[in-house]
Amino acid sequence: MEHTIEVNKTFAKDVVNALNQTPKQLPSMYFYNAEGDRLFQKIMALDEYYLTRAEMEIVKSHRAEILKSFLGGDANFRLVELGAGDGTKTKVLLEHFVNEGTDFVYSPIDISQSVLNQLEEGVLKAVPNLKIDCIQGDYFKALSELNSNHLQKEVLLFLGSTIGNFGLEAGKNFLKELSNNLSSGDMLFIGFDLMKDPRVVLAAYDDREGVTRDFNLNLLKRINDELDADFDVDKFQHYPTYNPITGETKSYLVSREAQQVHFKAIDYTLELKQWEAIHTEVSQKYSFQMIEEFAQYAGFKIVRHFTDSKELFVDSLWEKV
Incomplete structure (x- = not known):
């Protein structure tokens, strides 16, 4: 007997709507399933991720x-x-x-x-x-x-x-x-x-251990689990950018090759060109x-x-x- 996945209709709709945008996107609010929470806790403890420590210093001092x-x-x-x-x-x-x-x-x-x-x-x-x-x-x-x-x-x-x-x-x-x-x-x-040294900002979203990369790729794994999709995470690279003029940090998942991803639970097929990017997150820095x-x-x-x-x-x- 074939196993069927119970589909969260809101999740499915939000994901498909975002992937149908130009350029393609994924909603960052869905980063946080159990594995996403675990990875984010790990991010907050990284040397490069200064944000949590800096704010903790403020409230303590x-x-x-x-x-x-x-x-x-x-x-x-x-x-x-x-x-x-x-x-x-x-x-x-x-x-x-x-x-x-x-x-x-x-x-x-x-x-x-x-x-x-x-x-x-x-x-x-x-x-x-x-x-x-x-x-x-x-x-x-x-x-x-x-x-x-x-x-x-x-x-x-x-x-x-x-x-x-x-x-x-x-x-x-x-x-x-x-x-x-x-x-x-x-x-x-x-x-x-x-706003600060652009290299300090970028390092916070592109750490040496690759935890932030895993955090972003986990969103694809979540879609695999919840919508019975067949994303192969090895076919994507995590790519963050920082614009020191506007203060925008953006994260992308870039397709290393032309590929098709099928979402079996909702009968949806995603077409990706080689080096096409999916925008996953924005993190604004301020003056x-x-x-x-x-x-x-x-x-x-x-x-x-x-x-x-x-x-x-x-x-x-x-x-x-």
Whole structure:
């Protein structure tokens, strides 16, 4: 009896739509299955991948100043986190805030209830006295509901360099929409990866061990598993680029030869020419001027920049005007 794969229709539709674009693409949000998560943890520990270490340095060395800035003249606030991940950096702040006797509630937002359950368990283990109120749902919907019951100042956390994965225009529009769901005086604490030596940037996406290459190729393996496709990963090379003028880092999977890939589960055939590229990811790097323009466009004023000692990364605090 032939084994049939149960197809996730959304996954199939998103993958095929992206591959039918010109140039061909794959959605980077699908990097993160169990193997993708494992590889990304490995990436974060690489020598070349400076981003996580730089931001961890910021939250550790500036936590007292960060708290002071969050409070401003207020007695309390709600700390709302978008996409908390495993919460490692957030825990540093939460622990400090609780130890200082701060009156605040921590509200991580995520579309997945199981992610929130894991996060809550992990955070409470590290910070047992924390007041936590998880919110399951879409960012904007959750923020809009919080805003309509506005009882205290909201401080949004958007750590990591997640904004960079949107690209420039989509990033600006995302921040504008965040701003539309906040009240005057609310704050946003957001991470930006700064423009720097182009070789340092490129090395972070093209490490010596090839972990980032495996992370990108794993997306093809996922499609093989979930859509019964026959990608041969050895027929692709991972190729990242960095443009020091625009600040865009892009990753591609390049077909080494002309080939056909069949997706048996959905009866779809992909044709690839020799050296044709599939765009998998964008990771924007920013100048301080670009950050200023982003804040202004979205209806915020910049309160303060917190950087690491090498100025590789910035966590920028903005206030809704």
